[in-house]
Amino acid sequence: MLESFHSRKDDVTGALRDLVTFAESLGAKSVAARITNDLVKKLDADRFHLVVVGEFNHGKTTFVNALLGASILPVGVTPTTAVIHHLEYAADPRAEVVYASGERTGLPFEDVRAFTVGGERSSSAGEVKFLEVGYPAELLRERVVLVDTPGVNDLSLQRADITYSYIPRSDAVLFLIDAGQPLKESERVFLQEKLLGQSRDKILFVVTKRDIWSQDEEVEALAYIRSELGKLVKSPVVFPISSERALEGDRPGSGMPELLDHLTRFLAEERGRILLDNALGEGIESARLLGKGVDARRRATAMSRDELSRRIEMIEKDLAGQSRTIEERRAGIREEVSAIRAWVHRDLDRFVDDVLRQLPAIIDEAHTDEIKVYLGAFLERTFAEWAQAETKEIATALEALAEKTIALVREDAHDVAKRVSEALGGDVKTPNVEVDTFGYDVGVFALFTIGLGVMFTNALLGGILALAAPVLAVYVKEKVEAETRKKAKEMAPIALREAATRIGPKLDEMIQEFASRLDAWVVTAGQELHREVIEVLKAAREERVQAEPSSESQLKACDAQAEALQALTSRLEGLRSALWTVENGESRPIPPPVSSVPNAPGGSA
Incomplete structure (x- = not known):
C-alpha cells in the first residue's frame, strides 16, 4: 500500500513540476516559485510519523525492535528508554544526539545503548x-x-512534550497494552484525559506478549479488551502481537504481518490520500490563476511595444495604489489582535487568582497521601480544563477576524479585476480569492477545513500544557514527608504562578503567529493578480525586444499555451479524482482539504 501511495505521490509531484515549467515559460515566476516551495518541496520532504506509547515493562522497546526486524534498542525489566528515539531509514546504521539547543553530535551506533536509565550517558x-x-x-x-x-510506571506522568507535542503531530499512535495486565486504571485515565481528545481517529491498540495466552484464553482476553476499549473508543482497532516470535523469525505466528498490513493501508489511504488531495487542490487553483496570465498574454499580442510598456506602467501604478488598502487591512488585524491578547492575559490572571483562592480549602480536605501523589496532576488537569475552554474562545475571536478580513479582500478583488481589465483593454474575470489559495502549510485555510477550534486545541493547548505540566508536577518530585499541607500550600501557588508566567508568552506567540499568517495572506491575495499579469506582460515585452514576432505567430503560441494548460489542469483533476475512486470504480465524494501538519500545523503529518 505504501508503495502504491509513493507511486501516486510521484505522479502528483511530476504533474506539479510540469505546472512549474509551464508557469516559468509563461513568465509567471512568482506562481512558479510558490508551487515549488509550497507544494513540490513539502511533498518531497513529507514523512509518516508513528509514535509508540506505553508503560514500562509492557514490552514496548522489544516491540519497536520487532518492527525494525532487529534488536537495535536496549530492553530490560526496568525503564530503559531514557530519551525519545527518532528512528528513520539509513543505508548504514548511524546515530546522532540532538540537544534542546538544536546542536547535533555524532554518536557511534553501538553507543545507542548508553542512553538508558542508569546508563553511562x-x-x-x-x-x-x-x-x-x-x-x-x-x-x-x-x-x-x-x-x-x-x-x-504511570502514563499520567508521561513527558509533557510527548503527550502534547509528538502525539498531536503523529500520523498514527501505537498504544501498547500488556497481555498480562490489560487496561490498567492508569491507562484508562491516560486515554480518557490526555490521548483520545487529540488522536481518537489514529490510535491502534497493540496487545504485547500474546504468547502467554492459550488459544482459548486469547479469544476471551481480546473480547474483554475490545469491550473495555469500546467504552472509550468507537470500534477500537486491536492487534495481539508476540514481539519475541517476530524477532526469532516466526513472523506469521507473531501477528506482526496483520498489524503492518493494516498500518500501511491506514497511512496510505487515510493519511496519504488527504495529503495528496491538498496538493492537487492547490495545483488546480494555481492552474486557474495561470489561465489569467495566458489571457493577458493573448491581449498583449494586439499591442505595440510602447503600448505594452504603457499598460504595464498602469498596472504597476494601480498595484502601488493598492498598498494603501492593504495597509488599512493590516492595521485592522493588528488592532484586533492586540485586543484579543489583552483579554486573554486578563483571563489567565483571573483563572490563577480563582484557583489560588480555592486551593487552601481543597488541600485541607484532602488526605496527606493524596496531596503527595495527586496535587501535581490535579493542578495540571485544572489548567488543562481552563486552557481548553480559553482556546475555544481565542479560536472564535480569530475566526471572526479572519472571516471579516476575507470578506473585505473578496470585495477588493472585484475592484482589482475591473481596473486590471481596463488597463488591458478587455474583460478579465474576477480572481477566485479563496482562503486556502497557496495555503498548503497550516494557515488561514484551516478556517474552512479542520476548523480553528481543532487547530488551536491541538496546537495552542498542546503548547500551553507542554510548558506548564512539568512545573505543575513539581510537587510529585519533591520528597515531602512532614508538614505536607503546609508545604503544599507554599509550593502549589509558586508552581501555578510559574506555569502562568511561562504560558503567557506562549499564548502571545500562538495568537501572533496566526495573525502573521493572516497578514501575509492579505498581502498575497491583494497583489496576486497584479503581480502575475505584470510578470507575464514583461515577459512578452522582453520577447519582442529579442525578436518581433508576427501577431499571428503570437496568437498561435497563446493558443498552444492555453491548450497545454488545459491538458495540465485535466491531468491534475484526473489525479485528484483517482484518489477518491474505490475498488469497484465508484467515486467517493472529494472532501474539503485539511491540514497536513499535523497534523497539523498539523497536518499531516
Missing part, C-alpha cells in the same frame, strides 16, 4: 531533546519515522 539526558537513529529497516524505507517514547 543518562546524567546528561536532561540536555538531550532526542536521539536520532538511522537503520536500514524495510518499514523505515517507506519514509516512516518511528518515535519510541520513554516508558514510565
